Amino acid sequence: MQIEPQAFDRVLSSMCTKPHPVAREAAERFLATNPGDPGTYPTISALEEEAIATLGEIAGLEEPAGYVASGGTEANIQAVRIARERAQTRRPTVVMPASAHFSFRKAADVLGVDLCVVPTDDSHRIDLEAVRSAVDADTAMVVAVAGTTEYGRVDPIPELGEIARSVDALLHVDAAWGGFVLPFTDFEWHFGHAPVDTMTIDPHKMGQAAVPAGGLLVRDSDLLDELAVDTPYLESTSQATLTGTRSGAGVASAVAAMEELWPAGYRSQYVRSQNNAEWLADVLEKRGYEVVEPTLPLVAADVPESTFEALRAEGWRISRTATGELRVVCMPHVSREMLASFVADLDRLEVRASVPIPSD
């Protein structure tokens, strides 16, 4: 099988990135291990505990509990599952912003819970008044996003914690993407800032680990117990994860990346990525596009569809928001040179796209 994957040099659409070299090396070293079978693979199982300890440190969690999941989707599904098990109502509902990741819709479908989708406000954050109106006795969980998929926004998490508490619902923070940049900002987003119960935080996004390495953190290990299904085996009597066999490569890469980069390496990466995002926003604004200012390293702008398609045709992997704006994620592999080259192509193709077809 001789085929090569495409290079990263035109990837602006992904919330994943090239694994850091130490993460890649650890992934390769632990490729043939399975933390889902601790009796057979004790070393990687111990490493998973280290990963959770460090994730806990990043997320302000005093007694870290959780596990390294296949990704943010599994972590979000499991968080909803915890809430469903804890709910006292026959029709548990999850209240979430329209900006929340698609995985909550998948969770609702898989787990048989209802979703109440609340609009965002002009700043693309959840509308707090709408949340207050939406929650009721059936609310099992309120979802807050720390770094939204489309605009990189951070919801008002302490306030959402109050609202969740007021109806005895759990508060889940989806920091899958934001978790590794937010420590270097003034946002209040984690277990130390608010009554957060569960959190998604993915090493394989801004954490620069290899896929698959998502993270589920819980304030109290009792919450994890809601996921435990008894096994009939003698060696391991229960299992809380959604998958069975799991990737040791992902876990090892997460440990190695965090060991190398937390906190100084992640801090300087955040600064670089945020500077890149602000540079791009500025450049696009000067060209007359309407830009959604990046509060985190993610830029959206109303580039026309024709230009967007022309850029894709030239190999740029870009994506759009649900309302059709160009969306660029400034991940660690995205350099200023890449963005400059992108803007040069944008200029060239925008002109071409806007030249009217001569009428005969």
Next chain:
Amino acid sequence: MQIEPQAFDRVLSSMCTKPHPVAREAAERFLATNPGDPGTYPTISALEEEAIATLGEIAGLEEPAGYVASGGTEANIQAVRIARERAQTRRPTVVMPASAHFSFRKAADVLGVDLCVVPTDDSHRIDLEAVRSAVDADTAMVVAVAGTTEYGRVDPIPELGEIARSVDALLHVDAAWGGFVLPFTDFEWHFGHAPVDTMTIDPHKMGQAAVPAGGLLVRDSDLLDELAVDTPYLESTSQATLTGTRSGAGVASAVAAMEELWPAGYRSQYVRSQNNAEWLADVLEKRGYEVVEPTLPLVAADVPESTFEALRAEGWRISRTATGELRVVCMPHVSREMLASFVADLDRLEVRASVPIPSD
């Protein structure tokens, strides 16, 4: 992070194995790709189609449809989810043998379906008469296992197909482990042998791919549509997988392994593994243990618990059945020399364990 995983030279408990060298190389080459995002990573997405095509060939499926899952647990959960969506009843039930993998219990918990667990007979296969009594109008799915976890048994799949059909239930075959050895036996286990609707078949077990690479196959792509959740995104309008971001390394390693080994390499590996299992069974029988004859490369024997613990203390990674028998899985990494060394230690430790403590 300097730590190394333990070697494979004493692992007899795992249904996973060392990835084949071509599989490892492909995994490393595609480590930084995500088939869950086909717009950004088109190469690995195309490779996934190849994987499904070959898995279909192995499993007698004329129009291959399915996807490379995180593992057999996800595939089994998704199969139950398909059955739940298709069920016409308010209380869908899954009828399964006691020998079925733990993941079906997890599926029932996650998906809110009932389980009806049917005993196995003296040959450790599902009791057909018990199945006939158990199925009813609420039965959404009948589970058949092609290579059970504890004894490597193959259920009577064509008969189970008839029974499932008789109550309009789906038939799911869990060939997670057995799927890559069964083509070389006389067992009737796949889509060409019986009215099988869905199947689990894992490249990262006997297929010698890297974790994570499980497989879900469906007879008809309509079945996969039951899993599709609509997304609000412009680029991809629905997603059938349970996870979101997925490992390109796993998918690429599956393609590379199957390209290299199907069918001749897998055939000779089956012969080697089965010979090893039969050798071990014979050796244990001669020493007076009661042995469950291996119909596939998996041996169980009533080695006493004290000896079992002593062997574990010497670094052998072994496991036991629910009734306490030693269980050895003869995976590709298990050589005759390993087994001979194991038996030598068994002899030495069995003598020591059975020496009575002298009374004063």
